[in-house]
Amino acid sequence: MSADARWPVVDLDPVARLHALAASMPWVSLGECVIEAPFARVWSYIADLPRGVPQFEGNVRRIEILARAGERLTLRSVAPGGFAMQLEAVLRPGWCIMRGAFGEIGMAATPLGPHATRFAHFEGSRWLGRLARPLFRRFVQRDLLRLTALATSDGEGTSPS
Numbered sequence: 001m002s003a004d005a006r007w008p009v010v011d012l013d014p015v016a017r018l019h020a021l022a023a024s025m026p027w028v029s030l031g032e033c034v035i036e037a038p039f040a041r042v043w044s045y046i047a048d049l050p051r052g053v054p055q056f057e058g059n060v061r062r063i064e065i066l067a068r069a070g071e072r073l074t075l076r077s078v079a080p081g082g083f084a085m086q087l088e089a090v091l092r093p094g095w096c097i098m099r100g101a102f103g104e105i106g107m108a109a110t111p112l113g114p115h116a117t118r119f120a121h122f123e124g125s126r127w128l129g130r131l132a133r134p135l136f137r138r139f140v141q142r143d144l145l146r147l148t149a150l151a152t153s154d155g156e157g158t159s160p161s
Contacts, residue, residue, distance in 0.1 A: 014094035014108035015120045021097070021106060028104060028124030029137040033144045035119050037151040039094075039111035042119060045147060046096050046107050049075065049089075056146035059123075059139060102127050119147065 012020065015032065022030040035042050045052035049063045059079050066086070067074040073089040075098065087100040098105040103125040110118045121143055123136045 013110040015110045015118050017095070018106050018108035018120045018122065022122045025104060025122075025124060025126070027126050027129050027133065028106075028122040029133050029140050030106075030120060030122040031137070031140040031144050032118070032120040033148060034112060035117045035148050035151050036115065037117060038115055039109060039117045042117040042147070042151045043093065043109050045150060046109070047091070047093070049073075049091070049096075056150055057143050058146070117151075119144070121147075 019030065019032075022028050045056060050065065053063055054060050060077055061080045062078040064076045064078075065073055066076055071090055071092045073091055075087040075089055076084055077087055077098075077100070078084045085100045085102055087098040087105075089096065089098040094109050096105075096107045103123065106120075106122045108120050112118050121140050123140050123143075125132055125136070
């Protein structure tokens with residue numbers, strides 16, 4: 001038995017990891033829901049950032065990928081009012097974290113069997129601090145409702161992939 005084998009080991013799914021990360025940032029608001037849709041369908045809206053995220057994220061009119069190196073991306077996000085922000089991101093299946101000068105965004109998903117997905121999302125701004133948490137809480141709840149509606153709709157052409 002090696003010395004490392006005596007240490008406890010904990011494997012966290014992406015949603016649990018997002019909760020842990022959000023707990024280290026007191027200025028973010030975190031929300032979570034269960035979406036009655038397969039993981040692949042739910043995650044398709046995040047994985048295809050330029051086409052998927054503007055469909056449910058109310059503060060994003062457009063996202064452009066400026067650079068990509070594996071799972072690391074540099075993005076330009078444009079809000080409905082025209083405000084643009086550059087973000088550094090990590091995107092992998094079930095995990096997306098973005099950070100810019102004015103804000104942090106996180107999204108994570110874990111399958112709950114073949115037909116349901118546990119999804120969590122946070123937003124916040126270190127610059128605005130805890131005072132803005134109620135505003136970000138409303139944004140997160142709105143985004144969760146929009147993503148749920150998109151992922152559970154039977155309409156054609158709603159999924160970005």
